[in-house]
Amino acid sequence: MNSNFPVPENELQRLAALKRYNILDTLPDNAFDDATKLVSYICGVPIAHISFIDESRQWFKSEIGIGVSEVPREISFCQYTILESEMVEINDTHLNERFKDDPNVTGGFNVRFYAGVPLTTPDGFNIGTLCAIDHVSKELNESQRNALSLVAKHVMAQLEIGTKNIQLDAQRKIAEKAVLARDSFLANMSHEIRTPLNAIIGFTDLLAQTQLDAEQNDFIESVQIAGENLLLIVNDILDLSKLESGSLTIEAAPFNLKKTLKHVYNLLKIKVQKEVEFNLFLDAELPDMVIGDQGRLNQILVNLIGNSLKFTSEGEVIVAVKKMEETEDDITFKFFVRDTGIGIEKSKHKTVFERFTQGEESTTRTYGGTGLGLNIVKELVELQNGEIHLKSELNKGSEFYFILKYKKVQAVESSAKPLLQNNLGNLKILLCEDNVLNQKLAKSVIGSFGFDLDIAQNGEEGIELLSQNEYDLILMDLQMPVKDGYQTTEYIRNEMNSNIPIIAMTAHSLVGEQERCYKVGMNGYVPKPFKQNVLLKAIKTVLNQDNDTPKRYIDMSFLDEMSSGDQEFKKEMISLFIEKIPAQTEQLEKAFHGGNHDAVKKLAHNMKSSLDIFMLEDLSEYAAIIEEQASAGEFTPETRENVNLLLCGVIEVVKILKEL
Amino acid sequence: MRIILAEDNDILRKSLSFFLESKGFTVDQFSDGKDALDAIETNNYDLILTDINMPGKSGMEITQYVRQTINSETPIIILTSSGVEQTELDSFDIGANEFIAKPVSPAVLLVRINKLLKTHF
Numbered sequence: 001m002n003s004n005f006p007v008p009e010n011e012l013q014r015l016a017a018l019k020r021y022n023i024l025d026t027l028p029d030n031a032f033d034d035a036t037k038l039v040s041y042i043c044g045v046p047i048a049h050i051s052f053i054d055e056s057r058q059w060f061k062s063e064i065g066i067g068v069s070e071v072p073r074e075i076s077f078c079q080y081t082i083l084e085s086e087m088v089e090i091n092d093t094h095l096n097e098r099f100k101d102d103p104n105v106t107g108g109f110n111v112r113f114y115a116g117v118p119l120t121t122p123d124g125f126n127i128g129t130l131c132a133i134d135h136v137s138k139e140l141n142e143s144q145r146n147a148l149s150l151v152a153k154h155v156m157a158q159l160e161i162g163t164k165n166i167q168l169d170a171q172r173k174i175a176e177k178a179v180l181a182r183d184s185f186l187a188n189m190s191h192e193i194r195t196p197l198n199a200i201i202g203f204t205d206l207l208a209q210t211q212l213d214a215e216q217n218d219f220i221e222s223v224q225i226a227g228e229n230l231l232l233i234v235n236d237i238l239d240l241s242k243l244e245s246g247s248l249t250i251e252a253a254p255f256n257l258k259k260t261l262k263h264v265y266n267l268l269k270i271k272v273q274k275e276v277e278f279n280l281f282l283d284a285e286l287p288d289m290v291i292g293d294q295g296r297l298n299q300i301l302v303n304l305i306g307n308s309l310k311f312t313s314e315g316e317v318i319v320a321v322k323k324m325e326e327t328e329d330d331i332t333f334k335f336f337v338r339d340t341g342i343g344i345e346k347s348k349h350k351t352v353f354e355r356f357t358q359g360e361e362s363t364t365r366t367y368g369g370t371g372l373g374l375n376i377v378k379e380l381v382e383l384q385n386g387e388i389h390l391k392s393e394l395n396k397g398s399e400f401y402f403i404l405k406y407k408k409v410q411a412v413e414s415s416a417k418p419l420l421q422n423n424l425g426n427l428k429i430l431l432c433e434d435n436v437l438n439q440k441l442a443k444s445v446i447g448s449f450g451f452d453l454d455i456a457q458n459g460e461e462g463i464e465l466l467s468q469n470e471y472d473l474i475l476m477d478l479q480m481p482v483k484d485g486y487q488t489t490e491y492i493r494n495e496m497n498s499n500i501p502i503i504a505m506t507a508h509s510l511v512g513e514q515e516r517c518y519k520v521g522m523n524g525y526v527p528k529p530f531k532q533n534v535l536l537k538a539i540k541t542v543l544n545q546d547n548d549t550p551k552r553y554i555d556m557s558f559l560d561e562m563s564s565g566d567q568e569f570k571k572e573m574i575s576l577f578i579e580k581i582p583a584q585t586e587q588l589e590k591a592f593h594g595g596n597h598d599a600v601k602k603l604a605h606n607m608k609s610s611l612d613i614f615m616l617e618d619l620s621e622y623a624a625i626i627e628e629q630a631s632a633g634e635f636t637p638e639t640r641e642n643v644n645l646l647l648c649g650v651i652e653v654v655k656i657l658k659e660l
Numbered sequence: 661m662r663i664i665l666a667e668d669n670d671i672l673r674k675s676l677s678f679f680l681e682s683k684g685f686t687v688d689q690f691s692d693g694k695d696a697l698d699a700i701e702t703n704n705y706d707l708i709l710t711d712i713n714m715p716g717k718s719g720m721e722i723t724q725y726v727r728q729t730i731n732s733e734t735p736i737i738i739l740t741s742s743g744v745e746q747t748e749l750d751s752f753d754i755g756a757n758e759f760i761a762k763p764v765s766p767a768v769l770l771v772r773i774n775k776l777l778k779t780h781f
Binding site: 558559561562563564566569572573576577580602605606608609610612613615620624 | 667668669670671672674675676678679682713741762763766767
C-alpha cells in the first residue's frame with residue numbers, strides 16, 4: 001500500500017472489521033455522546049472524541065471541542081494509536097520527538113496533551129480510538145487511566161449491540177415475510193382443495209341416496225367419512241391461517257345454548273365406539289338463549305369431544321355444562337369433556353396445546369389427526385376471553401374444561417323471530433355458476449328440494465334469463481367468467497332495479513368476502529362445499545326476510561295539511577309523484593354513471609322536495625348527500641351507496657303508493 | 661290577496677298553491693324563474709314566494725331585480741333547502757323579508773305570509 005501514514009499489518013482485515021459495524025457516517029447517537037462527555041469529565045480536558053479510522057480518514061462519531069466531522073488520516077494523532085494494543089499517553093507534545101513539530105501542536109488544535117485508547121473489536125482489530133486532548137501538559141493518574149479503558153470497552157460493547165440489533169432486525173423482517181407468505185399460501189391452498197372437495201362430498205351424498213347394495217353402501221360411507229375428515233383438516237388449516245393473521249372474528253348473536261350442545265352431542269353420537277358410554281349432562285339452571293358465537297362453541301366442542309371419543313376405547317365420555325356465575329349482564333359457564341381414554345402424561349400437559357404436537361409421537365401413527373385441533377381450540381377459547389385447562393393421567397383418562405362468559409339475552413330479544421316457514425311451495429330458482437360439476441350438484445340438490453332450476457353459465461347469461469323469466473331466487477357463484485357474481489348482482493340491483501333475493505355461493509371463505517356480498521346487495525351467503533340443509537336454511541331465511549321486512553309506513557300528514565283534507569287533490573299529488581319520481585331516479589342514475597355532476601345535483605335537489613312532501617326523511621337525506629357530493633364535484637363510493645339506497649327506497653315507496 | 665309562487669318542483673308547487681288557494685289567496689304559479697320575473701314586472705302582486713334554485717332565474721336574482729331594478733317593496737319570502745347560514749344572511753342582505761327552510765310547514769308559511777301582509781299594509 002502506497003501511503004504517507006503508517007499502516008497496520010492487518011490493515012485489510014481491520015478495514016473489513018470496521019465495515020462490519022456500519023458505523024461510519026451515521027447520525028449522532030446519545031450513547032456515544034455520553035461516553036465522550038464522560039471522557040472529558042474524567043480527564044478534565046476540553047477536547048474528547050470517539051473516532052473511527054478507515055483507509056483515508058479519521059471520522060468522529062462523537063466529539064467535544066473539535067468541531068469537524070473528519071480529518072485526513074495522515075494528520076491524525078490516532079493513526080499511531082491504532083498500531084498499539086494499549087493506551088497511548090503523551091504528557092507533553094512539546095517534549096515528544098514525533099509530535100513536537102506537528103502542525104496540530106505548533107498550531108491547529110494546539111495539542112499539548114494526548115491520551116488515546118484503541119477501540120479493539122472482540123476479534124482483535126483496532127478500528128478506532130477514544131481520546132482525551134488538552135492544550136496544557138498533563139499526566140493522568142491510575143484511576144483516570146482505568147476509567148478511560150473502561151469507557152473504551154463500553155463503547156465497543158455499544159457497537160456490538162448495534163450490529164446485533166441490525167442483524168436481528170433483518171432476521172425479523174425475513175421471518176415476517178415468511179409468515180405472510182405461509183399465511184397466503186395456506187389460505188390459497190385450502191381454497192383450492194375445498195373446491196374439488198365440495199364436488200366429492202356433494203356427489204357422495206347424492207350417490208348415498210340412490211339404490212345401493214350393502215357393500216356399496218359401506219364403500220360410500222367410507223368415502224363420506226374420509227371426505228368429511230379431509231374437510232375438517234382443511235378447515236383447521238384455514239382457521240389456523242386466519243388465527244395467525246388475526247382476521248378471525250368472534251360473533252355476538254343470540255343462540256340457543258342447550259340446542260347447540262344437544263346438536264353437537266347428536267352429531268358425535270354416531271362416532272362412539274361400542275364399549276364406550278357417551279353422555280351429556282346439562283345444568284338445570286342453564287338458560288336457553290345467550291349471546292355469543294355459536295359456531296365457535298360448536299367447533300371447540302366438536303374438537304374436544306371428537307378427541308375424547310377417538311382416544312377412548314372403553315369406559316365413558318362425558319360432556320357437562322355448569323353455570324358458574326351470573327351477573328346482571330352476563331353468565332359464566334364451565335364446559336367439561338371428560339373421558340376414560342389413554343390419558344396424557346403430566347409432562348405433556350402444556351405442550352398438547354401447542355401446534356403440531358400430540359400426546360405422543362406415535363399418536364399420529366395410531367390415531368391420525370393434524371395436531372392442530374387443540375391449538376385452535378385454545379386460541380378460540382382465548383379469543384372469547386375464556387380459559388382452558390387440562391387434568392389428565394396416563395392410562396386413566398383426561399378432562400378438558402373451559403370457561404366462557406356469555407352475554408345474557410334481555411327479555412325483549414328472547415321474543416325471537418317467528419319460526420321458519422316449512423312450506424316454501426314450488427320455487428323457481430336461477431343458478432349462475434360456471435363449474436359443470438357444481439352445476440350438476442346444485443341441480444340434484446335443488447331438485448331434491450322439489451324446486452325448479454335454470455342454470456346460467458355466467459353472469460351475463462343469468463341477466464338474460466332473469467329478464468325473460470320470473471324467478472323467486474338467484475343462487476350466485478362469485479367467480480365466473482364474463483361477469484362475476486359481484487358485477488352481476490350490481491347490475492341486477494342497479495340496472496334492472498330488481499329486489500329478487502340473491503344468495504352468494506362461494507368456496508373462498510376469505511375475510512371481508514361476506515361483507516362485500518352484502519354490500520353489493522346480496523341477501524345471503526352459503527360457503528362451499530355447501531350442505532343441503534345449510535342451503536335450504538339460507539333459502540328459507542332470505543325468502544322469509546322478504547316477508548318479514550315491515551312495510552314502510554308513508555306519513556301523509558304533510559300532504560293532508562297541504563290539501564286540507566281534499567282527497568281528490570291528494571290523489572292527484574300521489575299520482576304525480578308516481579309518474580315523476582321513477583323517471584327522475586332513472587335520470588339520476590344515468591347522470592351518476594355518466595359522471596355528470598351538474599345534472600345529478602339538480603335532479604337530487606328537485607327530488608328532495610318531492611320526497612319531503614311524503615315525509616320520506618331517510619330518502620330525502622340520501623338525496624341531500626348526493627346533492628352535496630355532486631356540488632363538490634366528486635363522486636365517492638359513498639355517493640354510489642346513497643344512489644343505490646335512494647333507488648331501492650323509491651322503488652319500494654312507489655310500489656306502496658301504487659297499492660293504495 | 662294575490663301571491664306569485666316560483667318553485668320548480670311540480671308537486672311542491674302544486675301543493676303549496678292548493679294550500680294557499682284553500683286559505684283564500686289567489687296564486688300565480690311558475691316553475692321557471694325567468695317567467696316568474698316577467699309576470700312580476702307586468703302584474704301587481706301583494707307577495708312574492710320564491711325558491712332559490714330554479715331554471716331561468718334564481719330566487720336571489722329575482723329578489724335583487726325586484727329591489728334594485730323595479731324598486732318595489734313587495735314582501736318577498738325565500739324558500740330554500742339549503743342549510744347554510746350564509747344563504748339566509750345573503751337573502752336578507754339583498755332585501756328578502758322572510759326566509760323559510762324546506763321542508764316548509766304550511767302552518768308556519770301561513771303565519772309568516774299573514775304577518776308580512778299585515779305589517780305591509
